[in-house]
Amino acid sequence: MGATKHLDLTLIDGYLEALDISVIKQMLDLYVEQSSLYMEDIQHAVNSDDSKAWQEHCHKMKGSAASAGLKLVHQKLVYLEKTGENRDYKQQQVKALLALNGEAINAFQQWLLGK
Structure with missing residues (x-):
């Protein structure tokens, strides 16, 4: 799956114009770390059947x-x-989101390799 499918290249190219590539890599690393925590929280909300926590x-x-x-x-x-x-x-959607998130992170990493 290509970067153009997963990534907002206008936004990311704008970051590249304003920031050093190392800062963008750090940004992605932070997202990877945070998204893992968010996914855990979303999964917990599903397991506890907590719609308010799910939305948050x-x-x-x-x-x-x-x-x-x-x-x-x-x-x-x-x-x-x-x-x-x-x-x-929601459980099915969490699995789909996890896969989609992984694909998007990989697309971003591939984009970075080309810079």
């Missing part, structure tokens, strides 16, 4: 994904934050 944690990760330029992850979280579906559905 999806909202936090949504903002982080947007700031990192991960457009498909952001779009998925826009939807998930508002979903009122049952726990089984």
